[in-house]
Amino acid sequence: MDKHSELSEAATDLILEVFRFNGALLNSGDNLVGDLGLTSARWQVLGAIVLEERDLTVAQIARRMGLARQSVRRVVNDLVDSDLLKYSENPHHKRAKLVGLTHKGAETYRLADQRQIRWAKALTDGITIKDLKTSLSIIRCLEERCTEEVGQNDQEWNL
Incomplete structure:
Protein backbone atom coordinates (compact mmCIF):
# COMPACT_ATOMS: atom_id res chain seq x y z
CA MET A 1 0.00 0.00 0.00
CA ASP A 2 1.46 3.38 -0.95
CA LYS A 3 1.77 6.24 1.52
CA HIS A 4 -1.21 8.20 0.11
CA SER A 5 -3.50 5.17 0.33
CA GLU A 6 -2.31 4.42 3.85
CA LEU A 7 -2.88 8.04 4.91
CA SER A 8 -6.35 8.12 3.30
CA GLU A 9 -7.28 4.84 4.95
CA ALA A 10 -6.10 6.05 8.37
CA ALA A 11 -8.02 9.31 7.91
CA THR A 12 -11.16 7.39 6.93
CA ASP A 13 -10.78 5.09 9.94
CA LEU A 14 -10.43 8.14 12.21
CA ILE A 15 -13.49 9.83 10.69
CA LEU A 16 -15.62 6.70 11.09
CA GLU A 17 -14.44 6.33 14.69
CA VAL A 18 -15.34 9.98 15.37
CA PHE A 19 -18.85 9.29 14.04
CA ARG A 20 -19.18 6.28 16.36
CA PHE A 21 -17.72 8.26 19.27
CA ASN A 22 -20.16 11.11 18.63
CA GLY A 23 -23.07 8.68 18.83
CA ALA A 24 -21.72 7.13 22.03
CA LEU A 25 -21.08 10.58 23.49
CA LEU A 26 -24.63 11.75 22.73
CA ASN A 27 -26.10 8.57 24.26
CA SER A 28 -23.93 8.94 27.36
CA GLY A 29 -24.89 12.60 27.66
CA ASP A 30 -28.59 11.75 27.38
CA ASN A 31 -28.20 9.15 30.14
CA LEU A 32 -26.13 11.46 32.32
CA VAL A 33 -28.60 14.36 32.35
CA GLY A 34 -31.93 12.82 31.36
CA ASP A 35 -33.36 13.02 34.87
CA LEU A 36 -32.63 16.79 34.83
CA GLY A 37 -35.01 17.21 31.89
CA LEU A 38 -32.12 17.55 29.45
CA THR A 39 -30.93 15.76 26.35
CA SER A 40 -27.46 16.14 24.90
CA ALA A 41 -28.86 18.67 22.42
CA ARG A 42 -30.52 20.73 25.15
CA TRP A 43 -27.37 20.54 27.28
CA GLN A 44 -25.23 21.76 24.38
CA VAL A 45 -27.46 24.80 23.85
CA LEU A 46 -27.33 25.70 27.54
CA GLY A 47 -23.56 25.22 27.45
CA ALA A 48 -23.11 27.50 24.45
CA ILE A 49 -24.68 30.34 26.43
CA VAL A 50 -22.85 29.54 29.67
CA LEU A 51 -19.46 29.31 27.96
CA GLU A 52 -20.00 32.62 26.17
CA GLU A 53 -20.99 34.25 29.48
CA ARG A 54 -23.68 36.34 27.80
CA ASP A 55 -27.02 36.00 26.07
CA LEU A 56 -26.84 34.97 22.41
CA THR A 57 -29.11 34.89 19.39
CA VAL A 58 -30.20 31.54 17.98
CA ALA A 59 -27.91 32.15 14.99
CA GLN A 60 -24.93 32.77 17.28
CA ILE A 61 -25.64 29.58 19.22
CA ALA A 62 -25.94 27.62 15.96
CA ARG A 63 -22.62 28.98 14.66
CA ARG A 64 -20.81 28.11 17.88
CA MET A 65 -22.23 24.59 17.79
CA GLY A 66 -21.73 24.08 14.05
CA LEU A 67 -25.42 23.28 13.58
CA ALA A 68 -28.31 24.51 11.45
CA ARG A 69 -30.17 27.48 12.89
CA GLN A 70 -33.55 25.75 12.48
CA SER A 71 -32.57 22.76 14.61
CA VAL A 72 -31.16 25.04 17.30
CA ARG A 73 -34.34 27.14 17.24
CA ARG A 74 -36.44 24.03 17.93
CA VAL A 75 -34.26 23.10 20.90
CA VAL A 76 -34.28 26.70 22.19
CA ASN A 77 -38.09 26.80 21.97
CA ASP A 78 -38.29 23.53 23.93
CA LEU A 79 -35.97 24.99 26.58
CA VAL A 80 -38.06 28.17 26.77
CA ASP A 81 -41.19 26.03 27.22
CA SER A 82 -39.37 24.17 30.03
CA ASP A 83 -38.44 27.48 31.70
CA LEU A 84 -34.71 26.81 31.27
CA LEU A 85 -34.19 29.64 28.75
CA LYS A 86 -35.88 32.97 28.12
CA TYR A 87 -36.04 35.36 25.18
CA SER A 88 -35.23 39.04 25.62
CA GLU A 89 -35.06 42.06 23.35
CA ASN A 90 -31.86 42.52 21.37
CA PRO A 91 -30.71 46.15 21.30
CA HIS A 92 -28.64 45.41 18.16
CA HIS A 93 -31.33 43.69 16.10
CA LYS A 94 -35.11 44.08 15.98
CA ARG A 95 -36.07 40.54 15.01
CA ALA A 96 -33.23 38.39 16.37
CA LYS A 97 -34.06 38.07 20.05
CA LEU A 98 -31.44 37.22 22.62
CA VAL A 99 -31.60 33.87 24.39
CA GLY A 100 -30.49 33.62 28.01
CA LEU A 101 -30.67 31.24 30.94
CA THR A 102 -33.38 31.48 33.53
CA HIS A 103 -32.51 30.84 37.17
CA LYS A 104 -33.81 27.28 36.71
CA GLY A 105 -31.70 26.91 33.55
CA ALA A 106 -28.52 28.09 35.30
CA GLU A 107 -29.11 25.69 38.20
CA THR A 108 -29.86 22.80 35.84
CA TYR A 109 -26.68 23.50 33.89
CA ARG A 110 -24.67 23.67 37.13
CA LEU A 111 -25.94 20.23 38.17
CA ALA A 112 -25.20 18.79 34.72
CA ASP A 113 -21.72 20.32 34.78
CA GLN A 114 -20.95 18.71 38.15
CA ARG A 115 -21.95 15.32 36.76
CA GLN A 116 -19.94 15.88 33.59
CA ILE A 117 -16.77 16.64 35.55
CA ARG A 118 -17.02 13.35 37.47
CA TRP A 119 -17.98 11.46 34.30
CA ALA A 120 -15.05 12.92 32.31
CA LYS A 121 -12.63 11.93 35.07
CA ALA A 122 -13.89 8.33 34.99
CA LEU A 123 -13.93 8.28 31.18
CA THR A 124 -10.31 9.39 30.86
CA ASP A 125 -8.91 7.23 33.66
CA GLY A 126 -5.64 5.71 32.46
Whole structure:
Protein backbone atom coordinates (compact mmCIF):
# COMPACT_ATOMS: atom_id res chain seq x y z
CA MET A 1 0.00 0.00 0.00
CA ASP A 2 1.46 3.38 -0.95
CA LYS A 3 1.77 6.24 1.52
CA HIS A 4 -1.21 8.20 0.11
CA SER A 5 -3.50 5.17 0.33
CA GLU A 6 -2.31 4.42 3.85
CA LEU A 7 -2.88 8.04 4.91
CA SER A 8 -6.35 8.12 3.30
CA GLU A 9 -7.28 4.84 4.95
CA ALA A 10 -6.10 6.05 8.37
CA ALA A 11 -8.02 9.31 7.91
CA THR A 12 -11.16 7.39 6.93
CA ASP A 13 -10.78 5.09 9.94
CA LEU A 14 -10.43 8.14 12.21
CA ILE A 15 -13.49 9.83 10.69
CA LEU A 16 -15.62 6.70 11.09
CA GLU A 17 -14.44 6.33 14.69
CA VAL A 18 -15.34 9.98 15.37
CA PHE A 19 -18.85 9.29 14.04
CA ARG A 20 -19.18 6.28 16.36
CA PHE A 21 -17.72 8.26 19.27
CA ASN A 22 -20.16 11.11 18.63
CA GLY A 23 -23.07 8.68 18.83
CA ALA A 24 -21.72 7.13 22.03
CA LEU A 25 -21.08 10.58 23.49
CA LEU A 26 -24.63 11.75 22.73
CA ASN A 27 -26.10 8.57 24.26
CA SER A 28 -23.93 8.94 27.36
CA GLY A 29 -24.89 12.60 27.66
CA ASP A 30 -28.59 11.75 27.38
CA ASN A 31 -28.20 9.15 30.14
CA LEU A 32 -26.13 11.46 32.32
CA VAL A 33 -28.60 14.36 32.35
CA GLY A 34 -31.93 12.82 31.36
CA ASP A 35 -33.36 13.02 34.87
CA LEU A 36 -32.63 16.79 34.83
CA GLY A 37 -35.01 17.21 31.89
CA LEU A 38 -32.12 17.55 29.45
CA THR A 39 -30.93 15.76 26.35
CA SER A 40 -27.46 16.14 24.90
CA ALA A 41 -28.86 18.67 22.42
CA ARG A 42 -30.52 20.73 25.15
CA TRP A 43 -27.37 20.54 27.28
CA GLN A 44 -25.23 21.76 24.38
CA VAL A 45 -27.46 24.80 23.85
CA LEU A 46 -27.33 25.70 27.54
CA GLY A 47 -23.56 25.22 27.45
CA ALA A 48 -23.11 27.50 24.45
CA ILE A 49 -24.68 30.34 26.43
CA VAL A 50 -22.85 29.54 29.67
CA LEU A 51 -19.46 29.31 27.96
CA GLU A 52 -20.00 32.62 26.17
CA GLU A 53 -20.99 34.25 29.48
CA ARG A 54 -23.68 36.34 27.80
CA ASP A 55 -27.02 36.00 26.07
CA LEU A 56 -26.84 34.97 22.41
CA THR A 57 -29.11 34.89 19.39
CA VAL A 58 -30.20 31.54 17.98
CA ALA A 59 -27.91 32.15 14.99
CA GLN A 60 -24.93 32.77 17.28
CA ILE A 61 -25.64 29.58 19.22
CA ALA A 62 -25.94 27.62 15.96
CA ARG A 63 -22.62 28.98 14.66
CA ARG A 64 -20.81 28.11 17.88
CA MET A 65 -22.23 24.59 17.79
CA GLY A 66 -21.73 24.08 14.05
CA LEU A 67 -25.42 23.28 13.58
CA ALA A 68 -28.31 24.51 11.45
CA ARG A 69 -30.17 27.48 12.89
CA GLN A 70 -33.55 25.75 12.48
CA SER A 71 -32.57 22.76 14.61
CA VAL A 72 -31.16 25.04 17.30
CA ARG A 73 -34.34 27.14 17.24
CA ARG A 74 -36.44 24.03 17.93
CA VAL A 75 -34.26 23.10 20.90
CA VAL A 76 -34.28 26.70 22.19
CA ASN A 77 -38.09 26.80 21.97
CA ASP A 78 -38.29 23.53 23.93
CA LEU A 79 -35.97 24.99 26.58
CA VAL A 80 -38.06 28.17 26.77
CA ASP A 81 -41.19 26.03 27.22
CA SER A 82 -39.37 24.17 30.03
CA ASP A 83 -38.44 27.48 31.70
CA LEU A 84 -34.71 26.81 31.27
CA LEU A 85 -34.19 29.64 28.75
CA LYS A 86 -35.88 32.97 28.12
CA TYR A 87 -36.04 35.36 25.18
CA SER A 88 -35.23 39.04 25.62
CA GLU A 89 -35.06 42.06 23.35
CA ASN A 90 -31.86 42.52 21.37
CA PRO A 91 -30.71 46.15 21.30
CA HIS A 92 -28.64 45.41 18.16
CA HIS A 93 -31.33 43.69 16.10
CA LYS A 94 -35.11 44.08 15.98
CA ARG A 95 -36.07 40.54 15.01
CA ALA A 96 -33.23 38.39 16.37
CA LYS A 97 -34.06 38.07 20.05
CA LEU A 98 -31.44 37.22 22.62
CA VAL A 99 -31.60 33.87 24.39
CA GLY A 100 -30.49 33.62 28.01
CA LEU A 101 -30.67 31.24 30.94
CA THR A 102 -33.38 31.48 33.53
CA HIS A 103 -32.51 30.84 37.17
CA LYS A 104 -33.81 27.28 36.71
CA GLY A 105 -31.70 26.91 33.55
CA ALA A 106 -28.52 28.09 35.30
CA GLU A 107 -29.11 25.69 38.20
CA THR A 108 -29.86 22.80 35.84
CA TYR A 109 -26.68 23.50 33.89
CA ARG A 110 -24.67 23.67 37.13
CA LEU A 111 -25.94 20.23 38.17
CA ALA A 112 -25.20 18.79 34.72
CA ASP A 113 -21.72 20.32 34.78
CA GLN A 114 -20.95 18.71 38.15
CA ARG A 115 -21.95 15.32 36.76
CA GLN A 116 -19.94 15.88 33.59
CA ILE A 117 -16.77 16.64 35.55
CA ARG A 118 -17.02 13.35 37.47
CA TRP A 119 -17.98 11.46 34.30
CA ALA A 120 -15.05 12.92 32.31
CA LYS A 121 -12.63 11.93 35.07
CA ALA A 122 -13.89 8.33 34.99
CA LEU A 123 -13.93 8.28 31.18
CA THR A 124 -10.31 9.39 30.86
CA ASP A 125 -8.91 7.23 33.66
CA GLY A 126 -5.64 5.71 32.46
CA ILE A 127 -5.21 8.12 29.53
CA THR A 128 -2.35 10.59 29.81
CA ILE A 129 -2.90 14.33 29.59
CA LYS A 130 -0.37 14.34 26.73
CA ASP A 131 -2.47 11.86 24.74
CA LEU A 132 -5.65 13.83 25.40
CA LYS A 133 -4.03 17.09 24.31
CA THR A 134 -2.61 15.44 21.18
CA SER A 135 -6.05 14.05 20.31
CA LEU A 136 -7.63 17.45 20.85
CA SER A 137 -5.02 19.13 18.68
CA ILE A 138 -5.54 16.69 15.80
CA ILE A 139 -9.33 16.94 15.97
CA ARG A 140 -9.18 20.75 16.01
CA CYS A 141 -6.81 20.76 13.03
CA LEU A 142 -9.09 18.45 11.02
CA GLU A 143 -12.18 20.46 12.01
CA GLU A 144 -10.50 23.67 10.86
CA ARG A 145 -9.55 22.10 7.54
CA CYS A 146 -13.10 20.82 7.05
CA THR A 147 -14.69 24.19 7.67
CA GLU A 148 -12.16 26.52 6.08
CA GLU A 149 -9.98 24.89 3.46
CA VAL A 150 -11.34 21.64 2.08
CA GLY A 151 -15.00 22.71 2.14
CA GLN A 152 -14.31 25.83 0.06
CA ASN A 153 -14.09 23.94 -3.22
CA ASP A 154 -16.46 20.99 -2.98
CA GLN A 155 -16.49 20.63 -6.79
CA GLU A 156 -12.87 19.48 -6.61
CA TRP A 157 -13.98 16.20 -5.00
CA ASN A 158 -16.80 15.46 -7.48
CA LEU A 159 -14.85 13.42 -10.01
